[in-house]
Amino acid sequence: MSKKFGSVSAVSELSFSLSRSSIVGLLGGNGAGKTTTLSMILGLLEPSAGSIQLFGQDFIKNRHAVLHRMNFCSPYVDLPQRLTVSENLRVFAGLYGVKNASEKIAHLANDFRLVELMNQPIRRLSSGQKTRVSLAKALINCPEFLLLDEPTASLSPDVSHWVRSRLADYRDRTGSTILFASHDMREVELLCDHIMIMSRGRLIEQGSPEELKQHYGRDSLEDVFLELSKGREGE
């Protein structure tokens, strides 16, 4: 798929497939095209060219046939601020047609340490607490495909660590696929089975963290990324 805004190319001829039950990291610096890519996969943005196949269906034509099997979380999208945590989760449970919503919400509240916060309006929560609520919302329908756009941005290291462990646990329990956009190399290295590195809207490298480090003879993914960035600057 490709996306152009006027004459500016945000994503160019990006082509990839995701294996079921994998956690895939979409890495790239600012303006690399990560959010644009996620937005196209979510149906928030229409590709200028190309197609998206999700669960064997043409997503652009049959968006509503698959949206109930997906969900997403992004620090750039808020939940209604005046509604309490419990009210928000009830609304989204309804939107996704969750059966036994009360049970599911209680389970998520427990899982994401939200029990004490359930009656608090979102606007009174700290950013870490908001992220936990957003993640609970993103898992309300047990999505088979979860898209996360920098879910740990602006979180302290301990909360980020906790979020990563929840995501890994969710994948292990449900066999869901997670696409994870980030520019935090360490985080991606810790969490993801497969990594796609984007630069200037193009997919410039992909593989497992180990494969990439080996291939470039580096100790960390960050070094691999810096090496690739230098290469791109020279072009």
Place this chain on the structure above:
Amino acid sequence: MNTSSYDRISALLLRYFFLLRSSWPRLLEIAYWPTVQMIIWGFTSLHFSQASPELTTGGILISAVLIWDSLFRSHISYTLSFLEEMWSRNLANLFVSPLRSWELILSLATVSMIRTLIGMVPAALLAIPFFGISIFDLGLPLLGFFLNLVFTGWAISQAVTGILLRYGLGAESLTWMLPFLLAPFSCIYYPLETLPNWMQLISKFLSTTYVFEGMRALILEDEWIPHLLWKALALNGIYFVVGLTLFCVALRAARRRGLLLQSGE
């Protein structure tokens, strides 16, 4: 896991119910403005009834104020509910959920109807003890006037929400401006013949003109003219299609331009 339209519409209605419940000023405001309008125009009407009784026959001023308010309230209620999603940066959450556009529109229209009734019924009821005027005396035609103006309000809202999607919160003031643009042409307080010819020409394309002409005929001449209401309904049908088309085109443009994720100013 698959959802039905009923589930999704109910969920969105629950969202707006929670929002109203969370803020008593919001709830109070719904009934506040129609009541204040009714009181101001009620006293104006009382004053006129002493000076020029023919101007206030059958409570025509208060009836006009209350009936016009059904357009304004229905439009504002619809558009404000949509704006709440933009203000809270929640649009993207809605558009990545299985919620369909028509379900969103139906939810907004339902909320609008509920809020309009919450706002107008107390004002209409208060007019009875305050000024001895009951718009309910208009009988069944009142329902026709009310529904026609509510439909006009929703048609305007569809266009405004489309513009908001396309141009963001910078276009927010259109929410309040557009109904007032219609007001002088709608012949709310005066007959069509009062207007200069060029304004009459525009007025004839407005559903609101036929509603208020019908209301005046009923109150002043005790004559019920159904074809005025049918004309209004036909025009509303056209407005609704135009409004819906505008909304759909704007939504498509928002998807092309990536505006759903960044629906700010």
